[in-house]
Amino acid sequence: MVLCIIAFFVFAVMxxxxxxxxxxxxxxxxxxxxxxxxxxxxTGLDDRIKARLVSELLKFSPGAAKVLNKxxxxxxxxxxxxxxxxxxxxxYGFYNFYVYGNCDGPDxxxxxxxxxxxxxxxxxxxxxxxxxxxxxxxxxxxxxxGTLKIIEFGCFTCPYTKKAEDTVQxxxxxxxxxxxxxxxxxxxPNHNNSFEAARAVLCARDQGKMWEFRKEVFKQQxxxxxxxxxxxxxxxxxxQLDMDKFNKCYDNNETDAELGKYVQQGKDAHIYATPTxxxxxxxxxxxxxxxxxxxxxxxxxxxxxxxxxxxxxxxx
Amino acid sequence: xxxxxxxxxxxxxxxxxVYLDSACTSLKPMQVIEAEMExxxxxxxxxxxxxxxxxxxxxxxxDECREKVAKFVNAEKDGLIWxxxxxxGLNIVANGFDFSKRKKVVTSIVEHHSVLLPLxxxxxxxxxxxxxxxxxKEGNVDFSKIDRETALVVTxxxxxxxxxxxxxxxxxxxxxxxxxxxxxxGAQGVPHHKTDFKNLDFLCFSGHKMLAPTGIGAxxxxxxxxxxxxxxxxxxxxxxxxxxxxxxxxxxxxRFEAGIQHYAGxxxxxxxxxxxxxxxxxxxxxxxxxxAKAFYEELKSAGAMIYGPDSPQNHSALYxxxxxxxxxxxxxxxxxxxxIAVRSxxxxxxxxxxxxxxxxxxTRVSGYIYNTPEDAKRFGEILKKINVLYS
Numbered sequence: 001m002v003l004c005i006i007a008f009f010v011f012a013v014m015x016x017x018x019x020x021x022x023x024x025x026x027x028x029x030x031x032x033x034x035x036x037x038x039x040x041x042x043t044g045l046d047d048r049i050k051a052r053l054v055s056e057l058l059k060f061s062p063g064a065a066k067v068l069n070k071x072x073x074x075x076x077x078x079x080x081x082x083x084x085x086x087x088x089x090x091x092y093g094f095y096n097f098y099v100y101g102n103c104d105g106p107d108x109x110x111x112x113x114x115x116x117x118x119x120x121x122x123x124x125x126x127x128x129x130x131x132x133x134x135x136x137x138x139x140x141x142x143x144x145x146g147t148l149k150i151i152e153f154g155c156f157t158c159p160y161t162k163k164a165e166d167t168v169q170x171x172x173x174x175x176x177x178x179x180x181x182x183x184x185x186x187x188x189p190n191h192n193n194s195f196e197a198a199r200a201v202l203c204a205r206d207q208g209k210m211w212e213f214r215k216e217v218f219k220q221q222x223x224x225x226x227x228x229x230x231x232x233x234x235x236x237x238x239x240q241l242d243m244d245k246f247n248k249c250y251d252n253n254e255t256d257a258e259l260g261k262y263v264q265q266g267k268d269a270h271i272y273a274t275p276t277x278x279x280x281x282x283x284x285x286x287x288x289x290x291x292x293x294x295x296x297x298x299x300x301x302x303x304x305x306x307x308x309x310x311x312x313x314x315x316x
Numbered sequence: 317x318x319x320x321x322x323x324x325x326x327x328x329x330x331x332x333x334v335y336l337d338s339a340c341t342s343l344k345p346m347q348v349i350e351a352e353m354e355x356x357x358x359x360x361x362x363x364x365x366x367x368x369x370x371x372x373x374x375x376x377x378x379d380e381c382r383e384k385v386a387k388f389v390n391a392e393k394d395g396l397i398w399x400x401x402x403x404x405g406l407n408i409v410a411n412g413f414d415f416s417k418r419k420k421v422v423t424s425i426v427e428h429h430s431v432l433l434p435l436x437x438x439x440x441x442x443x444x445x446x447x448x449x450x451x452x453k454e455g456n457v458d459f460s461k462i463d464r465e466t467a468l469v470v471t472x473x474x475x476x477x478x479x480x481x482x483x484x485x486x487x488x489x490x491x492x493x494x495x496x497x498x499x500x501x502g503a504q505g506v507p508h509h510k511t512d513f514k515n516l517d518f519l520c521f522s523g524h525k526m527l528a529p530t531g532i533g534a535x536x537x538x539x540x541x542x543x544x545x546x547x548x549x550x551x552x553x554x555x556x557x558x559x560x561x562x563x564x565x566x567x568x569x570x571r572f573e574a575g576i577q578h579y580a581g582x583x584x585x586x587x588x589x590x591x592x593x594x595x596x597x598x599x600x601x602x603x604x605x606x607x608a609k610a611f612y613e614e615l616k617s618a619g620a621m622i623y624g625p626d627s628p629q630n631h632s633a634l635y636x637x638x639x640x641x642x643x644x645x646x647x648x649x650x651x652x653x654x655x656i657a658v659r660s661x662x663x664x665x666x667x668x669x670x671x672x673x674x675x676x677x678x679t680r681v682s683g684y685i686y687n688t689p690e691d692a693k694r695f696g697e698i699l700k701k702i703n704v705l706y707s
Contacts, residue, residue: 044645051649054705058650062704069646069705 003076004031004046006083097190129270130283138262139183139201139210141172146180148297153186153266154275156197157225161275162218163287170290175297185259186266186274193228195259200232202255203246204239213239320595320686323347327686334656334691339476339504339634339663339682341524344584351587352529355580362576364553374579381586385534388589389506389521391513395542397535397572398582402503403430404548405520405535406470408572409499410434412546415444418467418496424449424457426475426668431501435470451671454625455480459487466496473505477665477680478624478672479608479634481505488515497541507684508604508632510597517541523581528588532581535572547572592685600685607633610689611681614696619703623672633683636663636674639706644677647702651679654698658682 008028014021024045031041050072058065068075093103133151136144150171154161172181185201187194197217204213216235217224223231229250236246249255269276277284279296288296321327323345327335335343361370363378379393386393399405411434415421421435421444432448439446444467451457455478462469469491474481484500491498499518505511506519507526513519513536523532537545547554547565551574556564565571592600605628612628612635620637638644648660660679662669669675681695 047643047645048649051646051653054646055650055653058701058705062701066705 002035002080003049004028004035004041005080007045007049008032129272130276130278130285131269132278132281132283133184133265133269135265136180136182137184137265139185139205139214141181141183141211142175142179143177144180146175146178148175148179149182149278149280150179151182151184151278152275153184153262153269153271153277155186155188155191155194156201156214156217157191157194157221158188158274159221160273160287162221164275164277165215165218167288167290167293171293174290174294184262184265186263186271186276187259188274192225193232196228196232197224198259199253199255200236200246200250202258203249204236204241206249206255207241207245209239209241213241320345321688324686325349330655332655334687334694336681336683336687336691336695337657337659338507338525338684338687339680340659341530342507342527342684343686344527344529344588345591347591348527348529348584348587352580352584355583359579363579364570378577378579378582381582384586384589385582386536388593389502389511389513389519389536391519391536392539394569395537395539397537397542397569398577399520399533399535399572400531400578401522401524401533402501402520403522403533405518405533406430406499406501407434408535408545408548409468409518409520410438410470411548413468413497414544414546415467418465419443419445420447420463420465421445421468421470422447422449422459422462422466422496423470424451424459425671426451426455426457426478427470427472427665428476428501428503429664429666430503431470431472432667448667451668453672454478455668455672457482459490462487462490462494462496464494466491466494469496469498470501471498472501472503473511474509474632475665475668476504476634477636477663477668477674477678479632479636479682480624481509481630481632485515488517504632504634507592509601523585523588526588527591528585529578529581532578532585534585537569542569543567545572547574550574552576595685603685604633604683606689607683607687607692610692611635611683611695614692614699615681618696618699619707620699623674623678633687634680635682636672636678636680638674638678639703642702642706644674644679647679647699650702651695651698656695656698658695 008025008031011021011025011028015025027043027045031043031045034041050069054065054069054072057068097103136149136151138151152164152168154164168181172179185198187198201210201214201217204210213236216239217232220231220235224235233243233247233250236250237243273285275287277288279293282296284293284296324343325346326343327333355374359370359374359377361368361374363371363375365371382396382398383393386396397405397408399408407430415438421438423431423435423446425448435444435446438444445465447461447466449457449459449461455475457471459469459471469487471482471484471487473484484498484505488498497517499520500516502511502519502521503525506521511519516536517538518541519536521534523534524530550565550571553576554566554571554574556566558564608631609628611633612622612631615622615635615637620639623636623638625631639647644660648658651658658679658681661677663678663680669678683691
């Protein structure tokens with residue numbers, strides 16, 4: 001019976017940790033071999049699995065147990081196909097993660113669970129784990145005395161940080177005069193050329209052209225990820241940077257000490273994904289829309305607004 | 317009988333298990349386990365070979381054991397041969413019997429493989445002419461095929477798939493009237509029913525089905541027949557003198573017991589007979605009749621199909637059953653999930669299963685002295701739930 005295929009994999013993994021599952025794994029293997037050679041499984045493992053499942057279900061719902069018992073082969077096939085389907089989808093996710101840095105493909109803006117379990121920065125996985133940074137060092141913009149203080153930890157080759165860029169620009173315009181925005185570069189090791197891009201942006205900052213260059217990097221993010229230094233230097237040229245100064249800064253890693261400081265601050269803050277914002281010390285993880293930020297900023301003003309935000313979050 | 321459960325360590329250690337597979341093998345009481353251990357603790361020597369104190373004591377004790385087991389079936393101890401099980405006994409008779417004058421062997425289709433296979437083998441070798449008597453759906457067999465050409469009749473006294481018994485004395489008389497001998501497979505009969513060897517020629521039974529350890533059984537023969545029977549194997553302890561050109565076999569049953577025997581098992585076997593005698597085989601029969609009735613009622617109320625006679629009368633506490641469209645193994649496995657141990661399959665009697673209409677196998681419930689009507693009730697409750705799956 002096809003269910004043996006899954007049983008074999010499950011027991012094989014369990015056998016690594018406990019010897020008592022090894023005979024079951026062997027039985028499963030035998031059964032798999034028989035099944036794929038179109039012969040009936042004679043180990044009895046399939047019968048035991050069926051009996052166990054039906055008996056357990058019988059305790060709760062005799063009707064459901066009857067249906068399962070009668071159509072067990074169909075349910076088995078369904079279960080096996082779903083398992084292999086989800087396995088294939090997971091492999092596809094891993095492939096995307098390896099190639100694009102997120103499991104849903106290059107254009108996705110959804111969060112990826114794999115970000116949490118890989119890389120140096122994956123030890124934390126909940127907003128509640130985050131610790132508010134204690135300073136406003138970084139690439140800054142706006143009024144240092146403004147009432148709205150937003151810190152962003154971002155990675156220049158991360159598609160999610162790129163996705164959030166329009167929102168950041170919108171916030172800077174909408175809250176002009178009130179906002180003090182601080183960007184702390186936090187290059188993720190699982191994104192190609194993330195350190196190179198961060199280093200280049202800091203070098204551009206030294207020439208007073210941070211915003212122009214940063215915009216170009218996000219715009220050409222795919223090329224930066226694939227071609228690295230070559231693409232970055234071309235972008236620097238297009239942004240009309242002084243290339244001698246830029247090359248000196250970039251090639252000699254002159255901004256690495258500063259970059260290391262931001263990375264350490266990110267680790268101290270328990271950053272586990274980019275972008276992560278602190279909106280007046282309140283953590284917001286992932287790329288959000290301008291509306292969502294507005295809600296975060298203004299919802300305390302009135303109950304009506306707060307309810308509106310909640311409904312908006314639920315709907316969107 | 318309720319108190320008996322505490323003698324059985326398996327039941328004490330697993331109080332939630334209902335063991336209903338005694339036709340396969342019975343559980344062993346502590347008394348038997350201790351008797352087996354006694355050999356290793358107090359004796360530990362060879363019997364019939366060593367003249368030292370321990371050897372002599374072992375020999376004497378074994379002699380007493382032989383007498384106890386023989387008496388259990390009302391036989392002479394000089395006609396009892398220790399075997400591994402009933403299967404070995406049946407093979408000794410089939411292969412050692414003198415078929416030089418008559419070649420015909422009559423048996424029935426409702427027999428264990430241990431009866432049929434040695435005979436089929438001899439038939440295929442051209443050594444005997446085998447007549448396998450058929451049966452009706454209820455397992456009734458007509459032995460009128462026994463005639464003056466018949467050398468040997470082989471039959472069970474109680475069978476292991478239907479739980480029904482045979483009128484062995486009548487069959488024995490028919491065989492004797494025709495100048496034939498009768499060999500009875502007592503594997504299911506001896507443990508559950510008072511058995512009298514008086515009218516029989518050969519009787520084979522296993523210890524493990526009657527509370528004794530595994531690996532020990534007995535073949536009981538009339539001493540006249542013993543002398544004519546050829547042993548299946550020979551070796552140390554089976555011969556009187558050995559010269560390279562001449563071997564003189566022992567005239568006694570030791571001729572069939574080459575090599576060191578399963579002494580501990582024999583101690584346990586005798587102890588099992590003592591245990592059953594203490595209860596009394598009449599009491600055992602009475603208790604099993606109650607169990608047979610209880611099982612029957614539970615099976616009927618659960619809607620199960622019973623193979624063989626649809627009545628608890630003259631039935632041992634053993635039934636093969638099934639549900640329409642249900643696989644026998646599925647039923648057994650689901651009962652096992654509820655800690656009820658029964659057997660499923662063909663019970664080493666495939667031709668018989670075909671004849672009674674259970675060609676795809678059946679589930680078998682079989683009780684013994686340690687089972688109670690409460691066990692039958694619990695079995696019935698679970699069976700009713702399982703029946704929901706197939707109704």
